[in-house]
Amino acid sequence: ETGVTQTPRHLVMGMTNKKSLKCEQHLGHNAMYWYKQSAKKPLELMFVYSLEERVENNSVPSRFSPECPNSSHLFLHLHTLQPEDSALYLCASSQDEGQWSADTQYFGPGTRLTVL
């Protein structure tokens, strides 16, 4: 138990569906992250919220939309996904003390997403 929870743990959706992934951290951290991990590939950082401000990444398709209503919660809204978006989506948090790239990150267990 790392103090970071993710729901649901497994999700199957069609390409026309809209779904959301939820992450909650109980560690009092002020930075949160979404990662994508495809089979046999390294972790791919998708979004970062640091001190409740989003760090942009233009390479993430717009069908993925993050939301960070407060420092403890992070959502990833999904719509019109493609089969190649099937992956393990991981959430993490850290205590940002001015250089979030140096922080120790605490990961949740992930959501296994399958897009049919």
Add this chain to the structure above:
Amino acid sequence: LAKTTQPISMDSYEGQEVNITCSHNNIATNDYITWYQQFPSQGPRFIIQGYKTKVTNEVASLFIPADRKSSTLSLPRVSLSDTAVYYCLVGDSRNTGFQKLVFGTGTRLLVSP
């Protein structure tokens, strides 16, 4: 940009010491090196972090030479439960946004009886 390189896989036996090296030729002066462990269908777990010389905790040691172009994670007396993927992560403070975090491709360690 900082870039990391790790061996794809390593094999070991129970009770042996395992050393996994990560190359990061272009690391910046102020950047740390962090190692994570990941089991199947789980999120990565922090193992150790260092800046220079040697760091040791209850599960591992991290050796960083003076030029900081590489680092070595040392796992003493591995057990079957150490079978996992190990990631080297370098923070790149010279860059903005997502280029600040550079994950390695991971080393798959298999420990056999």
